[in-house]
Amino acid sequence: MILMYICICSAITDKQIKTAVAxxxxxxxxxxxxxxxxxxxxxxxxxxxxxxxVPEFEHHLHATEITRSRRQAANDTQLTAAVVAQ
Ligand code: FES
Structure with a gap:
């Protein structure tokens, strides 16, 4: 049996979380x-x-938020590069 640790700080595995959810x-x-x-x-x-x-629509909202954050980070990087180039 392979255990996957989700929380290293508290040594909690995916199986423990799945059991708690069940x-x-x-x-x-x-x-x-x-x-x-x-x-x-x-x-x-x-x-x-x-x-x-999690309801399906919340997964969609989360994915949308991640995409928005990545776009913002990319814009921030481009802005920083433009300022440094000046
Ligand atoms: S890895 Fe779970 S609190 Fe640090």
Missing amino acids: NGASTLEDLQFELGVAINCGRCAESAMELLP
């Missing part, structure tokens, strides 16, 4: 309370949330 956890706050996921550095929060049952 037992009724439906939010990141549930996982934080029940397992201690994402209570230290927080880097695991997004991976943990991907294991939660």
Whole structure:
């Protein structure tokens, strides 16, 4: 059996999160309370949330937000390069 650690800080695996979801956890706050996921550095929060049952439209909104953030970062990089070039 292969374990995939989702939260390194609290040593929480995907199996533990899936079990918590099967037992009724439906939010990141549930996982934080029940397992201690994402209570230290927080880097695991997004991976943990991907294991939660989420309505399809929220996945779409999240993907849209990521795309918007990447576009903004690209614009910021281009703006910085233009300022440096002057
Ligand atoms: S990896 Fe989960 S809180 Fe740091």
